[in-house]
Amino acid sequence: xNETASLRDxxxxxxxxxxxxxxxxxxxxVLRGVRVTLxxxxxxxxxxxxxxxxxxxxxxxxxxxxxxxxVECIEENTILRRICxxxxxxxxxxxxxxxxxxxxxxxxxxxxCRESGIPARRVxxxxxxxLEPHLNPETKLAVQIPDGTMDAMRMPLRFFASAKxxxxxxxxxxxxxxxxxxxxxxxxxxxxxxxxxxGEEISADLVVNATGPWAEIVARLAGCxxxxxxxxxxxxxxxxxxxxMVLNRLHPSGDxxxxxxxxxxxxxxxxxxxxxxxxxxxxPEDHVERMYAEGAKLVPAVRGAERRAAWSAARPLIGSxxxxxxxxxxxxxxxxxxxxxxxxxxxVTISGGKGTTLRAMxxxxxxxxxxxxxxxxxCRTRDTVLLPHSAYYxx
Amino acid sequence: MxxxxxxxxxxxxxxxxxxxxxxxGGRYDSFEVALDERRTVLDGLVAIRxxxxxxxxxxxxxFHASCGTxxxxxxxxxxxxxxxxxxxxxxxxxxxPLANLPLVSDLVVEMGAFxxxxxxxxxxxxxESEMLPGxxxxxxxxxxxxxxxxxxxxxxxxxxxxxGSDPRYAGPAALGAAGRVVLEPRNADRATALRFADxxxxxxxxxxxxxxxxxxxxxxxxxxxxxxxxxxxxxxRFRRWFGAGRAAR
Amino acid sequence: xxxxxxVTPAPAARPVERRRGWWGWFDPRGRRLGGxxxxxNRLTGLGLVAYLYLHLGVLALLARGPEAWDAFVDFALxxxxxxxxxxxxxxxLFHGLNGLRxxxxxxxxxxxxxxxxxxxxxxxxxxVLVVATLRVFA
Numbered sequence: 001x002n003e004t005a006s007l008r009d010x011x012x013x014x015x016x017x018x019x020x021x022x023x024x025x026x027x028x029x030v031l032r033g034v035r036v037t038l039x040x041x042x043x044x045x046x047x048x049x050x051x052x053x054x055x056x057x058x059x060x061x062x063x064x065x066x067x068x069x070x071v072e073c074i075e076e077n078t079i080l081r082r083i084c085x086x087x088x089x090x091x092x093x094x095x096x097x098x099x100x101x102x103x104x105x106x107x108x109x110x111x112x113c114r115e116s117g118i119p120a121r122r123v124x125x126x127x128x129x130x131l132e133p134h135l136n137p138e139t140k141l142a143v144q145i146p147d148g149t150m151d152a153m154r155m156p157l158r159f160f161a162s163a164k165x166x167x168x169x170x171x172x173x174x175x176x177x178x179x180x181x182x183x184x185x186x187x188x189x190x191x192x193x194x195x196x197x198x199g200e201e202i203s204a205d206l207v208v209n210a211t212g213p214w215a216e217i218v219a220r221l222a223g224c225x226x227x228x229x230x231x232x233x234x235x236x237x238x239x240x241x242x243x244x245m246v247l248n249r250l251h252p253s254g255d256x257x258x259x260x261x262x263x264x265x266x267x268x269x270x271x272x273x274x275x276x277x278x279x280x281x282x283x284p285e286d287h288v289e290r291m292y293a294e295g296a297k298l299v300p301a302v303r304g305a306e307r308r309a310a311w312s313a314a315r316p317l318i319g320s321x322x323x324x325x326x327x328x329x330x331x332x333x334x335x336x337x338x339x340x341x342x343x344x345x346x347x348v349t350i351s352g353g354k355g356t357t358l359r360a361m362x363x364x365x366x367x368x369x370x371x372x373x374x375x376x377x378x379c380r381t382r383d384t385v386l387l388p389h390s391a392y393y394x395x
Numbered sequence: 396m397x398x399x400x401x402x403x404x405x406x407x408x409x410x411x412x413x414x415x416x417x418x419x420g421g422r423y424d425s426f427e428v429a430l431d432e433r434r435t436v437l438d439g440l441v442a443i444r445x446x447x448x449x450x451x452x453x454x455x456x457x458f459h460a461s462c463g464t465x466x467x468x469x470x471x472x473x474x475x476x477x478x479x480x481x482x483x484x485x486x487x488x489x490x491x492p493l494a495n496l497p498l499v500s501d502l503v504v505e506m507g508a509f510x511x512x513x514x515x516x517x518x519x520x521x522x523e524s525e526m527l528p529g530x531x532x533x534x535x536x537x538x539x540x541x542x543x544x545x546x547x548x549x550x551x552x553x554x555x556x557x558x559g560s561d562p563r564y565a566g567p568a569a570l571g572a573a574g575r576v577v578l579e580p581r582n583a584d585r586a587t588a589l590r591f592a593d594x595x596x597x598x599x600x601x602x603x604x605x606x607x608x609x610x611x612x613x614x615x616x617x618x619x620x621x622x623x624x625x626x627x628x629x630x631x632r633f634r635r636w637f638g639a640g641r642a643a644r
Numbered sequence: 645x646x647x648x649x650x651v652t653p654a655p656a657a658r659p660v661e662r663r664r665g666w667w668g669w670f671d672p673r674g675r676r677l678g679g680x681x682x683x684x685n686r687l688t689g690l691g692l693v694a695y696l697y698l699h700l701g702v703l704a705l706l707a708r709g710p711e712a713w714d715a716f717v718d719f720a721l722x723x724x725x726x727x728x729x730x731x732x733x734x735x736x737l738f739h740g741l742n743g744l745r746x747x748x749x750x751x752x753x754x755x756x757x758x759x760x761x762x763x764x765x766x767x768x769x770x771x772v773l774v775v776a777t778l779r780v781f782a
Contacts, residue, residue, distance in 0.1 A: 043454040043464055043503075050456030050464075089540045092533050121534065131531050144533055151542060153462035173452050173500065194452045195500035196416040237459040244530055244539055262461050263542050264614055279445045285402050285433065309478050310433065311458035390514050390547075393506040416658065471673020494668065497659035505659035554674070556682050559664035602685070603746045605678030605758050622752040629751070 010035045011373045014189060014204035016176050016218055017211035018042070019049035020156035021350060024362030024381070025210060025369075026163035026170070031384065032370060032377040036168040037202060039191055041175035044160055044392070045153045047278075048212045049355065051313035053235055053260040053267040055246060056080065056088050056148030057356035060095060060120065061253060063112035069332050070116035076357045077146060080155070083359070083385050087155050089261070093147025093246030094128060097140045098297055102250045109250060110143055120145050134242045134299050147246035149260055156358060158386035165387055179207065179222040179347070186222055186338075186346035206369060209349040213278040213314040219349055224342040226349045227319035230278040232312040233270035236291035238305035242266045247298045255287075256294025265308050268295035274317065281312040316351045333361045335368050348372070404429040407481050409439055411451065412491040415500050423489075424448070430481055436469050436488060437476035440502075453502040460612055463548030466493050467502055473550040473610045493553040509549050512569035516588050518543070518576050545571060545615035551607035563596045567607035567617035570598055574620025577627060592621075593628040677759045681742050688735040695732055726780050733776045737769040 010033055015022045018040025026036045040046075059073025081088065097103045106122075113120035121144040128142040129135055164170050171193075178190035180201065188203035211218045213230035241261050249257035255271045268291040275281055288310045296303035318334055333352035338344040348369060353361040363379045370377065406427050414421035428442040437455055444451045454464040458477045465476040468491040470484055481488060496504040532539050551567040552558050558566050569591075576588035592598050598621050608618035664671070669683040705712045719725065745765055749758045 042452070043456060045456045045462075046454070046464075050462055051458050054461070089542060090536065091539055092536050094533075119535075123533075131533050144535075149542075151461065153456040153464065173503065175449070192450075194450050195503070197450065235459070237461075241541075244541070245533060261541075262459070263544055263546070265459065265461070267459065277445075279441070283433070283438075309435075309459035311477070313458075388514075390510045393510045394514065395507070414660070468674065471671065473674055494662070494664045497661050499659050508659075554679075556664075556666075556669045556679060559668045560666045562663065601750075602682050603678065603749050603758070604682035605749070606676055606682075609676045609678060609759070610674075618758075619752075619755050622750060622755045625750060626752045 011205040011375065012037065012203070013206050013208060013369060013373075014039065014202055015208045015210055016189065017047070017209065017214070018044045018160075018170070018172055019047045019210065019212050020045065020159070020355060020358040021049075021212070021353060021361055021365075022208075022210040023156050023159040023163065024358040025208065025350070025365050026168045027159040027166070027384075027386075028359075028362045028366040028379055028381050029369065030163050030166045030168045031380045032366065032375060034370070034373070034375065036163065037204070038163075038168060038170050039174040039176060039189070039202070040170075040172045041194065042172065044170070044172055045156055047214070048313050048315065049156055050153040051235070051311060052152050052355050053258065053269045054150050054152045054262055055258065055260050055355065056150045057354065058093060058145040058147045059116060059118050060093075060109075060113050060143075060145040060147070061248065061258075063116045063118060064109055064252070067112070067116050070112070070118060072332065072360060073354075073356055074116060074118045074146070076360050077148070079359060079382055080150075080356065081148075083381070083383070084155055084158055085385065087150065087158065087389075089149035089244075091148070091244045091246075091261075093145050093248060094123065094132065094142040095145060095248045095250040096128065096135060096142045096298055097250040098136050098138055100140075103140050105251055106141065106143065113143070113145060118145055132243050132245060132247065132299075134301050135247070136296075136298060136300055143250065144245075147248070149246060149262065150355070151262075152355060154389040155355075157389040157392050159358070159362075161387040161389055161391035162384070164392060170392075176218065176221065179218075181222060181344065184344055186344060204346075206346050206348065206373060208365065208369060209347070210365075212351070213316045215316055215349050215351045217278070219336075219338070219347075222338065222342075222344055222347050224336075224338045224344055224347060224349070226336055226351065228316045228351050229274055229319055230276070230281070230314035231272060231274050231317035232281040232314040233272050234283060234287040234291060234310060234312050235267055235269040236288055236295070236310050237262065237265045237267045237308040238295075238302055239264070239308050240266060240301065240305050242299045242301055242305070249294070249298060254294070256291045257298075259295055259298055259302070266295075266299070266302065266305070268292070268302060270313075272315075275314070278314050281314055283310055283312050318351060332357060333364070335365055337368065337372070402431040402433070404431045407439060408487045409443060410487055410489045411440070411443065411502070413451075413501050414498060421498075432480075432482050434481055435477055436467070436474075436479045436481060436484075436490060437465050439481055439488065440476065440490065451502075452500045454504075461546060463546030463613075466548040466550045466553065467491065468493060468553065473553045475548060475550070475612045478612065493549050495552050495555070495558045496549055504549065506549070509547070509552060509566075509568065512565045513547065513572055516565075516569050516573035516576060516591050518572035518583065518588075543575060543615070544613045545575070545617075546613045548612065550610050550612060551615075551617050554606040554610040556604050556606065557600055557602060561596075561600065564600045565591070565594070565597045567601075567621065570601070570624065571607075571615055571617030571620040573597075574617075574624050577624060578620075589624070589628060589631070592624045593631075598624045598628065677762050681745070681762055684738060685742050685746070688739040691732075691735045692739055695735075729780050730773070730777050733780075734769075734773055737773055738766075741765040741769045 015038040057073040059070035062070040123142040173194040215228040219226035336349040338347040456462040573588040573592040
């Protein structure tokens with residue numbers, strides 16, 4: 001493994017996983033002069049990344065219980081608006097109080113938002129109903145925060161577009177079958193190109209496992225243990241754009257407490273349970289029913305709206321074994337350097353995070369990766385405006 | 396959280412187009428998977444890949460008609476697999492790739508061919524407040540914005556009979572995009588978009604089959620944009636011919 | 645355990661060009677009204693062009709005097725030819741009326757109701773066709 005990477009012979013990092021994390025990491029590393037190959041067995045963002053409701057998080061949902069996450073979210077929210085111009089609906093969001101308990105929650109909530117650097121503005125019932133006429137008429141008050149809407153697939157795709165045009169080799173339809181280890185050091189992967197059936201070996205100085213809920217399965221290929229369990233939640237898209245602002249329920253987190261407008265649809269989410277196979281999540285109908293019921297508390301019209309789609313998306317849940325292993329790069333994501341956790345060099349797993357914090361996750365992971373490779377180049381992704389998503393498909 | 400209830404399943408037969416790089420031609424593989432009544436063609440393909448054949452390649456991402464990646468021909472109709480319920484299809488489900496776009500493998504088409512003309516139309520992704528009439532803005536929100544309806548799925552191109560027989564036709568997707576730029580240029584160049592569209596291989600190549608608008612899963616109405624562009628282009632021409640030298644704006 | 649090997653470049657996947665072709669115009673699966681209108685417009689257009697030449701050929705008979713013309717008229721009263729006349733009238737009606745739709749919709753007039761317009765015009769055409777058929781066979 002290279003101790004020092006020179007410009008003539010840059011270190012080669014292989015990223016397994018074509019979700020938002022992998023894409024943002026490819027973009028970050030390539031800007032630091034690293035040679036990057038990314039392999040993904042399916043379409044880019046076809047794992048968990050593309051499936052979420054598309055919330056550009058203000059962090060308000062975390063402000064009360066988890067200030068570090070909240071601060072991270074609002075910072076990344078601001079950065080994403082700068083580096084992905086034209087990629088968001090920037091209509092802000094409302095936390096809506098429908099019951100007396102909700103109303104009681106409000107002062108602490110607003111205070112917590114402001115302490116986290118999240119602009120929060122109290123909105124009267126009358127104004128809330130003027131802004132969002134389809135809100136539950138029982139709305140008592142609301143709080144305005146800088147939520148936004150993103151296209152869950154197209155925003156991360158901009159990272160891939162930039163990475164590709166800066167020289168990263170992005171290979172979808174390429175499945176990892178084996179992680180090649182020699183002397184307790186990962187030296188590469190054996191992959192199968194699913195478009196042709198051909199097998200090949202790709203060698204690398206370091207392999208990053210960025211496969212989200214598949215992290216444990218992939219790590220096992222290297223004989224490593226990553227205690228990540230798929231924890232899916234159901235989402236429901238109904239016909240009709242019932243709001244322009246993101247609508248949240250003003251209460252501690254619960255099922256079905258957010259509605260995000262997505263073009264001509266409204267997406268209600270989400271719920272939570274645990275499975276073993278990230279490829280077999282199921283879509284429990286009682287959870288879908290709960291989305292209708294909870295969504296209707298914010299927007300009654302949701303109850304009778306036609307179902308466009310109901311699906312599941314798996315969060316990577318770091319199990320209790322992982323509570324003591326792995327390095328917490330932040331409150332929302334963790335990095336496992338397998339030299340420390342399993343005695344295997346040249347292999348790193350990154351897990352956790354949410355749609356809005358993909359760039360921060362990549363920055364911290366790239367710092368770890370570069371430190372391991374002896375590369376001392378600072379991150380440039382905070383201010384690098386990304387190419388449009390269509391550039392990913394064009395040469 | 397309560398344990399999720401698993402609904403009853405029944406077997407569905409799928410006939411899926413397969414072709415890998417280097418194959419002389421395509422073939423069809425048959426699969427049977429157990430799905431519950433609410434499941435979609437995309438759920439079926441995911442199950443096939445999981446239970447029968449991990450080498451099956453198909454595009455998908457959002458599962459809710461938002462990303463446009465899962466466009467396919469199901470029993471001959473151009474649809475998004477993620478919102479096409481298996482029970483609506485009766486009997487066997489035949490799945491083929493979108494037509495009129497180059498094939499990478501199995502059900503995956505090459506989107507570079509789609510985005511080439513599409514990008515030349517110079518389209519913005521997010522529109523401003525003109526498209527949300529009557530809506531009020533919250534304090535601090537300068538302008539209400541909304542994503543374009545078009546999700547770039549390629550279904551209109553697959554359904555278009557002219558795109559099916561004329562490789563030089565710009566296609567309904569790109570012309571729809573040009574139409575949106577002409578309606579609301581924002582920072583894009585309206586004149587360039589109009590010039591792109593006002594071409595013998597552009598809006599004048601359309602013969603009003605209107606399959607594009609009918610097949611569109613997202614109300615983007617490419618056909619309507621083409622017709623509106625014709626009016627705009629014609630009006631511009633009249634102005635240029637009879638407008639005493641005033642340039643078309 | 646495998647020794648370090650240089651990175652092998654991926655075999656360049658060459659996407660296969662494919663279009664449905666003009667025979668795709670007549671594939672009924674997934675086809676809607678407008679698509680049939682398009683396909684039939686092409687067919688009737690070809691048919692009418694062919695008929696035009698035929699018609700000119702027939703008119704040339706006029707130059708050959710009354711015997712040639714009378715012989716042709718006898719032939720033209722053959723029931724099969726009358727059926728051909730009805731087919732011709734169908735072609736003219738379809739091509740003309742759909743052409744009207746293409747012209748209107750093509751400039752954005754009634755564009756949002758183009759399928760309904762097609763149905764309406766075809767109903768008018770059907771009525772005229774029935775009347776014409778009765779008169780042809782009278």
